Amino acid sequence: MMDELRELYQEVILDHGKNPRNFRHPDDANREAKGENPMCGDRFMVYLKLKDGVVEDVAFQGRGCAISTASASMMTEVVKGKTEAEAKALFETFHDLCTKDDHDHGDHGPVDEDAMERLMVLSGVRQFPVRVKCATLAWHAMNAAIEGEDKASSE
Amino acid sequence: MDTQITLPTFDVERVRADFPILSRTVHERKGKPGKPLVYLDSAASAQKPRQVIDAMTRFLEEDYSNIHRGVHFLSQTATDQFEEARRKVARFLNAPSERNIVFTRSATEAVNLVAHSYGRTFLSEGDEIIVSVMEHHANIVPWQLLQMDKGIRIRVVPVDEHGVLDLNAYEDLLSDRTKLVAMTHCSNVLGTVTPAKLIARMAHERGVPVLFDGSQAAVHGVVDVQDIDADFYIMTGHKLYGPTGTGVLYGKYDLLKKMPPYQGGGDMIESVSFEGTTFKAPPARFEAGTPAITEVIGLGVALDYMESLGREAIAAHEHDLLQYATQQLSQIDGLRVYGTAPGKGPIISFTLEGVHPHDLGTIVDQYGVAVRVGRHCAEPLMERFGVGATARASFALYNTRAEADALVESVIAVKEFFGA
Ligand SMILES: Cc1ncc(COP(=O)(O)O)c(C=O)c1O
Numbered sequence: 001m002m003d004e005l006r007e008l009y010q011e012v013i014l015d016h017g018k019n020p021r022n023f024r025h026p027d028d029a030n031r032e033a034k035g036e037n038p039m040c041g042d043r044f045m046v047y048l049k050l051k052d053g054v055v056e057d058v059a060f061q062g063r064g065c066a067i068s069t070a071s072a073s074m075m076t077e078v079v080k081g082k083t084e085a086e087a088k089a090l091f092e093t094f095h096d097l098c099t100k101d102d103h104d105h106g107d108h109g110p111v112d113e114d115a116m117e118r119l120m121v122l123s124g125v126r127q128f129p130v131r132v133k134c135a136t137l138a139w140h141a142m143n144a145a146i147e148g149e150d151k152a153s154s155e
Numbered sequence: 156m157d158t159q160i161t162l163p164t165f166d167v168e169r170v171r172a173d174f175p176i177l178s179r180t181v182h183e184r185k186g187k188p189g190k191p192l193v194y195l196d197s198a199a200s201a202q203k204p205r206q207v208i209d210a211m212t213r214f215l216e217e218d219y220s221n222i223h224r225g226v227h228f229l230s231q232t233a234t235d236q237f238e239e240a241r242r243k244v245a246r247f248l249n250a251p252s253e254r255n256i257v258f259t260r261s262a263t264e265a266v267n268l269v270a271h272s273y274g275r276t277f278l279s280e281g282d283e284i285i286v287s288v289m290e291h292h293a294n295i296v297p298w299q300l301l302q303m304d305k306g307i308r309i310r311v312v313p314v315d316e317h318g319v320l321d322l323n324a325y326e327d328l329l330s331d332r333t334k335l336v337a338m339t340h341c342s343n344v345l346g347t348v349t350p351a352k353l354i355a356r357m358a359h360e361r362g363v364p365v366l367f368d369g370s371q372a373a374v375h376g377v378v379d380v381q382d383i384d385a386d387f388y389i390m391t392g393h394k395l396y397g398p399t400g401t402g403v404l405y406g407k408y409d410l411l412k413k414m415p416p417y418q419g420g421g422d423m424i425e426s427v428s429f430e431g432t433t434f435k436a437p438p439a440r441f442e443a444g445t446p447a448i449t450e451v452i453g454l455g456v457a458l459d460y461m462e463s464l465g466r467e468a469i470a471a472h473e474h475d476l477l478q479y480a481t482q483q484l485s486q487i488d489g490l491r492v493y494g495t496a497p498g499k500g501p502i503i504s505f506t507l508e509g510v511h512p513h514d515l516g517t518i519v520d521q522y523g524v525a526v527r528v529g530r531h532c533a534e535p536l537m538e539r540f541g542v543g544a545t546a547r548a549s550f551a552l553y554n555t556r557a558e559a560d561a562l563v564e565s566v567i568a569v570k571e572f573f574g575a
Contacts, residue, residue: 002521009514009572018509040513041530041543063543065511066573128517 008124008131009066012074017066022059022076029057035141035152037133042068046141053084058142065134071122072138078115084146090115091143097123098135165472170464171553173204181523190523193561198343198371198502198549199527200393203457207397210456211449222448223422223439237448240455241438247458248388248405249379255411257438258446259402262370262391263293266337268404268441269366269387270297272414274335280306282334285358287312287320287349288539289342292532294368298337308332314539318345318494325354329361336365340372340388344531344547345494346477346502348372351383359384364410370394374551375473375500377466380405392450396552397457400447411437418443461552469552473501476550480559487566493540501550504531507566510573512546518572519546522565 029047036043044062048055058076075094079087092108093116125135140152171177180189194202214236220229222237238253245253259265274297278284284298288311298309310333312325329336336358341348351372355365364386369378373390380388385405392401406414416423416434420443425433434440461469481503484490489508507515516528527547530537537543548562 005518005521005572008517014573039529041534041537042513043543063511065513067514069511131513131517134513 004124004127008128010121010124012121013066013070016070016073020060020069020073022073022080023061024059025061026057026059029059031145031148033141033145033150033152035062035137035144037064037068037137039133040065042134042137044068044072044138044141046072046138046145048142048145050084050146055079055082055084055087055146060138060141064137067122067125067131068134068137071135074119074122075138075142078112078118079142082112085109086112087146088143091139094119094122094139095136098125098132101126165464165468167472167553167555171555173206173460174202174553175205175208176202177553181525182521190521193522193524193558195548195550195554195558195562196525196527197374197551197554198394198547200399201374201396201551202553203396203398203453204460206460207453207457211398211453214449214452219449221445233448236452236455237446240451243455243458244390244403244405247378247462248373248390248403249381250405251381252408254436254438255380255405255408257404257406257411257441258451259404259441260400260447261393261402262368262389263297263402265389265391265402265404266293266366266368267297268417269337269406270301272417272441273387273410274298274301274307275304276413276415278305278307278334281308281332283308283310283328283330283332285310285312285325285328285333285336285338287338288314289318289320289345289347289533289536290337290339291343291368291370292534293370294337294339295535307334311535312338314345314347314536317496318342318347318499319496320347320349320354322350322353322357326357329357329363331361333358333361333363336363338365338367340367340369340378341375341500341502342494342533342536343371343502344504344533344536344545345496346371346499346504347494347496348376348498348500351385355384355386364407371500371502376470386410392454392457395454395457396460397454398447398450400450401454404441406437408437411441414441416440416443420444422446464552472552473550473554476554476556476559477501477503479556480548480550480562483559483563484566487563487570489570490566493542493545502547503549504545504547506542506545507570510569512544514573515546515566515569518569519562519565522561522568524562524565526562 031048042064049057089109089111096105125131144152183189220233222234241253310328358365366387370391388405390403393399423443493504512528
């Protein structure tokens with residue numbers, strides 16, 4: 001198998017893709033937003049429980065490819081417990097990770113470095129531009145939910 | 156030794172030599188050679204033979220000019236070639252005359268033309284249009300726009316689990332309210348070829364005209380619009396080995412004559428004054444503005460190319476590939492083919508258990524195998540089969556059994572990769 005593929009589909013991704021974490025609809029969610037990729041039909045709902053500006057719970061449901069599912073799953077793990085501002089900073093930084101060379105990454109305020117370290121496994125999508133949308137789909141939905149919208153605006 | 160009867164053979168290697176792009180490799184990387192291209196996405200758009208590329212280059216280098224407008228030498232030469240392409244399209248479809256052939260930019264534009272011009276003139280609130288569940292969005296959304304405008308209803312003929320059109324349901328849907336049937340002649344997802352002649356006859360018994368979306372059907376078989384008795388028939392040039400920017404609307408002349416213009420501009424008018432403008436007769440009436448001159452001429456050459464190989468020979472070759480590839484793919488555990496209608500076109504939509512089509516597409520691409528993944532502009536059909544997406548391999552006149560093998564091997568690699 002080619003190196004590029006191994007890099008895209010790292011074990012962690014395959015694992016999260018097959019066994020997504022927080023794949024559920026929490027009863028007490030107070031925000032939700034849909035993320036949809038019209039090209040491939042991937043569709044996720046991201047649910048948040050926001051309280052006093054903190055993401056107390058985050059989960060998702062829907063169907064998607066290994067990349068989008070893994071990314072959604074990992075997102076729920078790293079975003080939980082963050083403030084809205086921290087979650088948004090993670091979104092922006094992660095977006096850069098997927099789309100830009102290292103030296104072009106912007107400053108989006110303080111981010112959880114450990115979380116970013118974990119999300120590094122998804123940076124392989126940079127070599128596969130058509131898959132960037134997969135990796136960022138649930139994140140866009142999460143960001144929309146924080147902003148009180150019900151749908152991620154398609155870029 | 157018995158004397159051998161030599162059947163006319165389809166020499167696919169010679170055909171491939173006509174397509175420059177097929178000799179390229181993909182994914183070359185530092186120090187690593189690329190993979191030979193295995194192009195199985197012709198249902199999205201077909202590659203172009205050298206004959207088409209050369210004819211367009213030659214036209215641009217030697218004869219190019221605007222058409223229908225000049226008294227000068229080049230304008231007449233260009234006009235002659237453009238109009239010759241119209242005759243070629245008419246012959247390709249066995250239309251009674253080139254007057255029946257309207258050039259558009261695409262199949263999409265051709266449907267919109269009919270929806271706009273015919274639909275807005277002859278349909279009104281409460282009228283119904285019948286489509287099938289396997290339409291491409293190009294044959295759904297223009298009717299929905301008409302629906303918003305006119306309050307018409309769209310009725311949908313279902314398919315069975317093989318993807319065969321439910322003719323009983325079609326019969327039941329036909330009524331006094333039906334004012335148009337707009338149906339695919341070959342599904343771009345399932346490959347199902349619909350019984351066009353029968354569909355037309357059943358509609359005509361009620362005096363209802365029928366439009367066929369032949370975007371796929373015209374590529375894979377011989378289409379005779381008079382035999383079918385189609386009222387409108389639509390094709391798109393880029394799937395017929397011709398250039399983009401070319402679409403065809405065939406229409407019965409009586410219908411075309413009754414229809415008002417679709418767009419206004421130059422070339423479609425008889426005279427213009429602010430007191431009133433008069434329009435040319437069809438097809439010119441529907442060809443406002445400067446068309447894709449070079450491309451239309453290229454399309455004519457593409458149709459010549461198909462005729463030179465023999466359209467029945469092409470269909471036979473593609474059918475062999477379809478059967479072979481279906482058989483080989485079906486041996487893969489967990490692989491499911493969508494669309495198993497008898498007599499279908501060379502299009503195989505499939506899913507692999509435990510692997511999303513998008514991941515499959517990325518991985519087989521690394522092996523040089525180009526397939527389409529997604530919803531194929533046919534969301535209602537995806538819903539019908541309860542899948543979010545499929546992978547689709549489509550075969551064209553230049554594909555080989557070896558390429559079918561390459562597809563199968565790459566799918567097996569996907570399976571191993573995901574441990575599916
Ligand atoms: C069945 C069918 N109809 C219509 C179209 C639309 O063709 P175009 O995009 O060239 O207008 C396509 C191609 O995508 C098709 O497969």
